[in-house]
Amino acid sequence: MKYLLVAACLIPVALLGAEPSAFGAGNIESDAPYGLTESEQYILKNKKRLENIKKETRMQDNKVESIRERMDGLQTVIEGLSVKSHQNRLALEALGGELSNDGDNSLKAKIEQNHEDIVKLKEALRGLSEMLDTIHNNYLTKDDYNLLVDEVNDLKQSLATTLKSSKRSKTPLSSMSSQTVAQKAQAFFDKKYYTDAIRYYEHLIKKNYKPAYAYYMIGEMNFRRKKYKEALSYFKESASRYDKAKYMPILMLHSAISMEKMGDGDNAQSFYSAIVAKYPNSNEAKEAEKRMR
DSSP states (O other): OHHHHHHHHTHHHHHHHHOOGGGOTTOTTSSSOOSOOHHHHHHHHHHHHHHHHHHHHHHHHHHHHHHHHHHHHHHHHHHHHHHHHHHHHHHHHHHTTSSOHHHHHHHHHHHHHHHHHHHHHHHHHHHHHHHHHHHHHHSOOHHHHHHHHHHHHHHHHHHHHHHHHHHHSOOGGGGSOHHHHHHHHHHHHHTTOHHHHHHHHHHHHHTTSSHHHHHHHHHHHHHHTTOHHHHHHHHHHHHHHOTTOTTHHHHHHHHHHHHHHTTOHHHHHHHHHHHHHHOTTSHHHHHHHHHOO
């Protein structure tokens, strides 16, 4: 029994260290990314745009290749008919008056038919050429696509530069001591002014002033707003920085509830079990027991 209790107490740290799937926030490579910063959302938006352009470009290339094949086929047929028409004209000239009127008219009719066929095929070829021009005018060329990629990369670099510059620029918060900012952040939280509170706690994170607690508080506010994905990303960061904090029971409970809300029941149950094992006398353990299957 003693060994089971020790093992159970180690579950929370093991779970946090293993980064359960519900804690995978901030990964733009994920099929369903969440918990992204503003800059990551911007990058993801442009990444999706580029993927769509890639698909359109591939479709364009396939259409162009198909049209070119049809044009090559028509060109071959036209050349064959042109040769036949020329041969028929030469034959008609060589025969001169040797043929009867019926034979002469028959050969002339063949020549005229060949000529009409050539005219029709040339019109079809012209139509395909116009279609090819339309595709080139309405879709991106490879050079245009590469230029767009360069522009997006430039925008990403510009955004990164702007963010660095904004960090260096002075704001009203920068004139306060970190302790004062922390007090004001807590006051905003108590009044449920979450937007202001989050801004103040983010400033404390940048200043590296009790960052574990700041991450926890931002997670709490996202949890109360039912933004469970965002809440999990902040809870995870808080726990990774300091897993012995007095708020760990509620952090774990709200993490488990967030997982459950997101459909990750298995990880949620693991967290509920860990809470009961490590904090058996806490209110959070009682709540976890109610939610255990």
